[in-house]
Amino acid sequence: MGDLYRSHSRTGLGVTPFDDARRAVVIEEPRLPAPWINYLSNGELHAFVSQAGGGCLWWRSPLSFRLTRYRQQNLPLDSPGFYVYLREPRGTIWSPTLRPCPTAVDERRSEHRPGISRFLARRGELAVELTLFIAPDEHALVWDIGLRNAGAADRALDVFAYAEFGMFDWQQDTDWEYYVRHNLNVWFDPGAQAVVYLYHHHYHPKILEAPLAWLAATAPVKSFCGDRDVFIGNYGDEGRPSGIRQNDLGNAEIACGEPCAALHTPVRVPAGGAVRCAYFLGVTPAALPGWPAALERMRGTVAALRQPGRVDELRAGVERWWTEHLAAFHADLPDADCARMINVWNPVQCVHTARYSRSFSSQASGVRGMGFRDTCQDLLAIAYRKPDWAERTLLYLLSQQGPDGRTVHECFPGESRPPSPGLHIDDPLWLPMLAHAVLAETGDAALLERRVPWLGPDGRPTADGATVWEHLNAVVLFMESHLGEHGLPLILDGDWNDSIRKLASPARGESVFAAQQYVYVLRLLERMARGRTGTDAERYAALRAKQERAILACAWDGAWWRRGFDRHGEPIGSAACRYGQIWINAQSWAVIGGVGSRAQHERAMQSAFDLLNTDFGLKKLHPSFRSWPEEADPYSGYSPGCGENGAIFCHANTWAIVAEALLGNAERAWRYYRQLVPHLALQKAGLQRYQAEPYAYVSNIVGPENPKFGWANVTQVTGTAAWMDVAATQYLLGVRPELHGLRIAPCLPAAWTSVTVRRRFRGCRLEIAIRKPRGPAAGVRRMELDGEDLKVEDGALVPATALAGRSRARVAVEME
Known part of the structure; x- marks a missing residue:
C-alpha cells in the first residue's frame, strides 16, 4: 500500500496538488462541484471513473456495449460507479471513495494517474486503498484493494463490491428498458466463483458479439447478489443497501429484472499488518455463439487473474504503456505549469479523444459516433507518437468518402448503422492535414499508393476503390464544385462553426474561414505532389493562387478579416454588422x-x-x-x-x-x-x-x-x-515534422534562455538542446547535428537523410 500521508506540491487551492514525479494529480477534497474523471482502457474495454468513485464501463462502444450504467446530469450527482463497501462488526458501513456511503472518515484522498486511479481513506486505525485499472492483456477492470490495520488487535471486516449492469444497447436501455429487462440472466457460477450476466435481447443489433459480463474476487465468496432491487431494498439507495446492512446479499439470481453484480468477501486484517484482495469486473466476448464455450473461457480468464502476482504484473503493464507513449516527446522547460501539460496531461487527453472522439464522459452521454472532422484533428496529436494508429484511422476515414470527394459528418465503426449524412464544407479538408501529418512522421510515401474503397450511396464500402492519393485529389474536386459567387467555399451545413449554417442556404452563403483552410490544404497537397510524377503540384499551386485572389478580393474588412457572406451576399464578421x-x-x-x-x-x-x-x-x-x-x-x-x-x-x-x-x-x-x-x-x-x-x-x-x-x-x-x-x-517549441525532415523553429518567451526537447523521429531518438540569449529571439542562427554544422539559410531543418542509420542523435540549436 502507498503512504496515505504523502506530501505534495500544491496549486494553492488545496484540492488540486500535482505529484509530477509520479505523473499524478491528487485530490485531497473529493467533494467537488463536478466529477473529475480519469479514463482507463486497454483499447477495447474502457471505463471512466471520477474522484468520488462514480463511473461507467463499456466494451468497444458505449452505444452498443455499455456494460454498467451512469446517469449524467441526474441527482445524485456522479452515480452509480465502482463501489466498495467495508462493513465493521457493529454495522458501520463506509467506503474508500466519497460515493456511495455518507459515513464520515478521518482521512480521504483520490488520485488520478494515466490509466490508473487510486482512492485512499482512513477511519480510525483502519486504512483502505482501492486502485482501479483495466488489465492490458485481459478484458477486466481490476479493483485492487489493500487494507492496513494500525491497531493492536486483529480486525474482522466484511468487504463488498458492487456494480449496476445495464442493457448494453444504450438506446434500448433508455427507451425500452421496461421491456428489454426481460431478456437476461444473472447467476452465480460455482466454477468461477463469479456473478455472471448474460444479456440476450434478440433486437440488439450485434447480439452475437455481445459479451458475457462477470464479477469475480480473489477472496472466498460468502454471499452474492444479481438483483439490484434485492441488493438496494425498497426505496433504498446505494449509500446503505439492504443486503449490506443485513450482512447477507441473499444469493439472488434472476432471469428478468434489474441486473447487478455484488460479492461479499469477509477478511481479517492482523494487528499492525495489511492484507490485499481484488475484484475483477470483466467481459468474455461473443457469449452466445457456441454456448457454453464463453463460460469456459470466462473461467479460464478468472483463474489466470487470480494467480499470485498477476495483479501487480497487469498494473506494471499499464504503467509501461503510458511511459512508452509519453516518452515520444518530452520538453525540459523553465515553466513547470506548461511543462506538466505538454509532457503529461495534454498527451494523455489526446489518447482519450483519439479513442472516444466527442462521445462519452461524465457530461457527454455517449450517443455520438466518430465525428469525421473531429477524428481527423484528434489523430494529428497521435501521428507523432503512434503513427501506425494514426495511419489506420486515416485509412478508415478515407473509406467514409465518396468518389465526388464528399465525406460523412459522423460515422459509427462499432455499430451496424449508416453514417450521418450532413454535408459540412470543412469535413473533407481535414483529410489532407492528417495524411500529411502521417507522411511527415513516417516518410513512407508508399502510403499514397494504398487502395481504399469509396463509400457507396447506401453507406457501405464499394467493391472498387482508389489510391490514397486519388482520395486526396477528390477533396479538391469537392471543394472546386462547391464554390459560391465570390469564389469562396459554400458554408453548406457548417464550416466547423455549425451554427453559422443559420446564415446560409444550400446554394448561397460562403466561408472565408474554409477558404483560408483550403489554401492551407492546397499547399500541403502541393508539397506531397512534388515527389510524384505528373502535374498535380502545378495544378494545386494554380488553384491555391486562384483561391488566394478570391479571398483578397472580398474578405478584408479594414482591420480584420471577414468571416464570410450570408445567403443574401452580405458580409458576416464585419464592422458594419x-x-x-x-x-x-x-x-x-x-x-x-x-x-x-x-x-x-x-x-x-x-x-x-x-x-x-x-x-x-x-x-x-x-x-x-x-x-x-x-x-x-x-x-x-x-x-x-x-x-x-x-x-x-x-x-x-x-x-x-x-x-x-x-x-x-x-x-x-x-x-x-x-x-x-x-x-x-x-x-x-x-x-x-x-x-x-x-x-x-x-x-x-x-x-x-x-x-x-x-x-x-x-x-x-x-x-x-x-x-x-x-x-x-x-x-x-517549434519541433515540427515535415516531409523531408524535422523543422526546428522555436518561438520562446524573452525570459527563457534554454529548452531541451527529447523526441522520437523516424526511428531516431533526438535530444534537441535550444539556447537563446535573454530577450526576443529573431530565429535560428546556427544548428549542429552531433557536432556537425547544418545549413540554416533556408530554415532550420534536420534532414531525414542525415538521420538515416542513427538510433540516437543530438541537435544543438543557437538562436539569435
Whole structure:
C-alpha cells in the first residue's frame, strides 16, 4: 500500500496538488462541484471513473456495449460507479471513495494517474486503498484493494463490491428498458466463483458479439447478489443497501429484472499488518455463439487473474504503456505549469479523444459516433507518437468518402448503422492535414499508393476503390464544385462553426474561414505532389493562387478579416454588422494559410487581442448575438457568451496560438497558451465557478457577456486537446515534422534562455538542446547535428537523410 500521508506540491487551492514525479494529480477534497474523471482502457474495454468513485464501463462502444450504467446530469450527482463497501462488526458501513456511503472518515484522498486511479481513506486505525485499472492483456477492470490495520488487535471486516449492469444497447436501455429487462440472466457460477450476466435481447443489433459480463474476487465468496432491487431494498439507495446492512446479499439470481453484480468477501486484517484482495469486473466476448464455450473461457480468464502476482504484473503493464507513449516527446522547460501539460496531461487527453472522439464522459452521454472532422484533428496529436494508429484511422476515414470527394459528418465503426449524412464544407479538408501529418512522421510515401474503397450511396464500402492519393485529389474536386459567387467555399451545413449554417442556404452563403483552410490544404497537397510524377503540384499551386485572389478580393474588412457572406451576399464578421463583428478563426487561419500581407496579419491579430481576449482566453466572436426573446429570429439559441455565440472556444484559441507563433510574437503566443492551462484557469476563476478538471482541456468557457463567465464546459472529449498539443510542440517549441525532415523553429518567451526537447523521429531518438540569449529571439542562427554544422539559410531543418542509420542523435540549436 502507498503512504496515505504523502506530501505534495500544491496549486494553492488545496484540492488540486500535482505529484509530477509520479505523473499524478491528487485530490485531497473529493467533494467537488463536478466529477473529475480519469479514463482507463486497454483499447477495447474502457471505463471512466471520477474522484468520488462514480463511473461507467463499456466494451468497444458505449452505444452498443455499455456494460454498467451512469446517469449524467441526474441527482445524485456522479452515480452509480465502482463501489466498495467495508462493513465493521457493529454495522458501520463506509467506503474508500466519497460515493456511495455518507459515513464520515478521518482521512480521504483520490488520485488520478494515466490509466490508473487510486482512492485512499482512513477511519480510525483502519486504512483502505482501492486502485482501479483495466488489465492490458485481459478484458477486466481490476479493483485492487489493500487494507492496513494500525491497531493492536486483529480486525474482522466484511468487504463488498458492487456494480449496476445495464442493457448494453444504450438506446434500448433508455427507451425500452421496461421491456428489454426481460431478456437476461444473472447467476452465480460455482466454477468461477463469479456473478455472471448474460444479456440476450434478440433486437440488439450485434447480439452475437455481445459479451458475457462477470464479477469475480480473489477472496472466498460468502454471499452474492444479481438483483439490484434485492441488493438496494425498497426505496433504498446505494449509500446503505439492504443486503449490506443485513450482512447477507441473499444469493439472488434472476432471469428478468434489474441486473447487478455484488460479492461479499469477509477478511481479517492482523494487528499492525495489511492484507490485499481484488475484484475483477470483466467481459468474455461473443457469449452466445457456441454456448457454453464463453463460460469456459470466462473461467479460464478468472483463474489466470487470480494467480499470485498477476495483479501487480497487469498494473506494471499499464504503467509501461503510458511511459512508452509519453516518452515520444518530452520538453525540459523553465515553466513547470506548461511543462506538466505538454509532457503529461495534454498527451494523455489526446489518447482519450483519439479513442472516444466527442462521445462519452461524465457530461457527454455517449450517443455520438466518430465525428469525421473531429477524428481527423484528434489523430494529428497521435501521428507523432503512434503513427501506425494514426495511419489506420486515416485509412478508415478515407473509406467514409465518396468518389465526388464528399465525406460523412459522423460515422459509427462499432455499430451496424449508416453514417450521418450532413454535408459540412470543412469535413473533407481535414483529410489532407492528417495524411500529411502521417507522411511527415513516417516518410513512407508508399502510403499514397494504398487502395481504399469509396463509400457507396447506401453507406457501405464499394467493391472498387482508389489510391490514397486519388482520395486526396477528390477533396479538391469537392471543394472546386462547391464554390459560391465570390469564389469562396459554400458554408453548406457548417464550416466547423455549425451554427453559422443559420446564415446560409444550400446554394448561397460562403466561408472565408474554409477558404483560408483550403489554401492551407492546397499547399500541403502541393508539397506531397512534388515527389510524384505528373502535374498535380502545378495544378494545386494554380488553384491555391486562384483561391488566394478570391479571398483578397472580398474578405478584408479594414482591420480584420471577414468571416464570410450570408445567403443574401452580405458580409458576416464585419464592422458594419450589429452582432458578430469579428470572429477569431478568420484572423488566425489567414496567418496559418498564408493569405494576405504581413501587415494584414499583424493588424487582424491585434484586433483579435483588443476585441476578443479575456483573462480566460479569446472569445469566438464579438459581440455575441442576442437570442430569444430579444430577437424574433436569432442567429442561435445559444445565450450570449455560450457555446458558438461568444464563449471562449478553447479549440479556436489553439489556432490563435499557432498564428502568433508563426508571426514570431512569442510573448502573446505563450500568454494565450498559459491563459488556458486548465489549473491556472481554475485558479483565476475559482473552483466553484470553473468546476472542470485542472488537468484536462475543455471545449469552451462561458464568456464575459454571461453571468456565468468562467464556467468551463464539455470536458475531456474536445478538439482543444489535439490542437493544443500541436500548438505547443510544433509551434511554440517549434519541433515540427515535415516531409523531408524535422523543422526546428522555436518561438520562446524573452525570459527563457534554454529548452531541451527529447523526441522520437523516424526511428531516431533526438535530444534537441535550444539556447537563446535573454530577450526576443529573431530565429535560428546556427544548428549542429552531433557536432556537425547544418545549413540554416533556408530554415532550420534536420534532414531525414542525415538521420538515416542513427538510433540516437543530438541537435544543438543557437538562436539569435
